[in-house]
Amino acid sequence: MSRVLIRNVSVLVVPEEGECRVDEAQDIYVQDDRIVAITPTGAPGAHDATGAPDARGAQDTRGAQGARGAQDATGTPDARGAEGARGAQDVSRAPGARGAEGARGAQDASRAPGAPGALGASEPPGEVIDGGGLLAVPGLVNSHTHSPMVMMRGAAEDLAIEDWFNRRIWPMEVNLTAERVRVGARLACAEMLLGGVTTFVDHYFHADQIAAAAIESGIRADLAPTFFSSAGQDAIDAAFETTRDLSTRHPRITASLGPHATYTVTDEDLRRTAGRARADGRRIHLHASETEDQTRASLEKHGVTPIQVLEQTGVLEAGALIAHGCGIREEDLPILERYADRTTVASCPKVYLKLAMGEVTPIKGLRSVGVDVGIGTDGAAVHNTLDVWEAIRMVALTQKQREHDAEWMTLSDTLRFATRGSAAAAGLKDQIGVLEPGRQADIALVDLSAPHNQPIHDARAALVYSVRASDVVTVLVAGQVVVRDRQLTTMDLTEVLAEAKDLAHTLVDLSQGGAVQHYAP
Ligand SMILES: [Zn+2]
DSSP, rough: OOEEEEEEEEEEEEEEEESOEEEEEEEEEETEEEEEEEEEETTTTTHHTTTTOTTTOEEEETTTTTGGGOTTTOOOOOTTTTTTTTTOTTTTTTTTTTTTTOOOOOOOOGGGGGGGGOOOOOOOOOOEEOOOEEEEEEEEEEEEEOGGGGGGSSOOOOOOOOHIIIIIIIGGGGOOOOHHHHHHHHHHHHHHHHTTEEEEEEEEEHHHHHHHHHHTTTTTEEEEEEEEEGGGGHHHHHHHHHHHHHHTTOOTEEOOBEEBBBBTTHHHHHHHHHHHHHTTOOOOOEEESHOOOOOHHHHHSSSSSSHHHHHHTTTHHHHHHEEOTTTOGGGGHHHHHHHHTEEEEEHHHHHHHHTSSSSOOOOOHOOOOOOEEEEOOOHHHHOOOOOOHHHHHHHHHHHHHHTOOTTTTTTHHHIIIIIIHHHHHTTOOSSSSOOTTSOOOOEEEEOOSGGOOOOOOOHHHHHIIOOOOGEEEEEETTTTTETTTTESSSOHHHHHHHHHHHHHHSSSOOTOOOOOOOOOO
């Protein structure tokens, strides 16, 4: 059993409806992979009830730096070092700190009769993280990406979508090998964790290698092995088997079926995928209605929209995560409404702007029929980063612009899509996305003390419009500290960067000729 206490931290609260808020001076108790309690700092009884880290052997990772943990008088997470009206908790004096028997009585959980998860004598010590001056947010979710494409960052610029696929990306993907994918996925996991991303929803080739990188790094992932109909039935069967295999590998790994798109996978193969999804109880993650051009082409060639294709082939019935959906039309909404309990859409607006796709995801329409929407980056071959903060900001900006309504996509709406919406897109609606007892302990601690965030009038505005990935200090996934004081605890970043640099040129080499697919929706 492992136990972590995050002491004296501000906590972002995201209700299902209404305004998000920040609760100050909270203690977050984590046991094994879950949050077991969130209580006002120093509230009596919390230790007894939760078996949280106690005096015996608890390690404060930062040392006792009380002053750094101050809250200012307005209660917003403030510049470190300010000794505010509320007064900083000196962790050396706090209940549960190393070697100190606090005034309120640091109960040893192993001696507290009936305490759930009482600590046995042989258990390892808990860890106390000083959260003073920091804001705890639900770990971010990258709800649609192709993580190993970080290896192609900056290698396909200033191109329209046809040329981006046909002249760069699909010819480059001829070069994919298991090793190159693994190296790219390791770099991607490092980038995401350091930026507070605790879950990514991936769609790519050699997904077993991506799983290995995710398991090693400590991040959570839902992985969909990509396939095209052009690769043949054996390749599709192999992708199905990979999905099945990945779903049993690790508690942090889930798997989905990954047909590439409605325009690269035949209706017959989509039908077969839907049948497999229903039989195995899995979701289907795919690209559909990415642009209005794709919707128009589908209507001209087949007389139906891509969303109608998804319905006719049973994909919606099985349950789908639809990437982008910028070409979803009004008449598609009643169809999606019928499957709203199992349909989610991921929006990645930086990509739509960069490829000049003309439209962004119609989030307002999708929400009006009850479809959950998450936020993602898509691959770094077009997004250039896996920075979900950047994606969140882009959603707020592009949605206001799309609706010509500055009062739509408020701070609270945006944060709700980024947390609850993206958790739904990951297929983990009841597990992650909110900081509350019973949920997985996927937590990012953000330091808002840098000049670009100060002064703080509304911490929610900082999260949506000014925070940077580099403001993330500490990250937990499933209760494990995977980033501590801006350093990965699970991987050697120097090595990760060196191996990516060594191999990157082999991926973008176009001398092989050929392509894995041709874009002609
Ligand atoms: Zn994509």
